[in-house]
Amino acid sequence: MKRLDELKKALTVEFCDIEFSFHGKDCGVEPIVENSIVTYNVWCADRLETFKSADEVLDSPMFDGKTLRETAEDIDFFYV
Structure with a gap:
């Protein structure tokens, strides 16, 4: 399973916290x-935003102008 698929499942089915660098x-x-x-509360360094859907989380350019949808395959996620 691709990391993006795992991330979507964690956000929409399992509702677990996700941490990454x-x-x-x-x-x-x-x-x-x-x-x-x-x-969904999403943070990166000192920035914090709240979103109403998993799609908003995946499509927000919060990460140095990139979205999680764009970068998911390159990030190691830790599911808590």
Whole structure:
């Protein structure tokens, strides 16, 4: 399974926290489920944003102008 597929599954099915390093910066995604509604806190270094869908997480250029969709195959993710 490709890393992007694993990442999508972790975000939408397993709802586990994800941590990784990108260009020497600590980054991560924290899915939060409240009243059956999911939001995602995404951080990279000092930047923090909240998204309403996994697609928004994957398509946000938060990582030095790149998206997780573009870079997933090059990142080692740790699922917590």
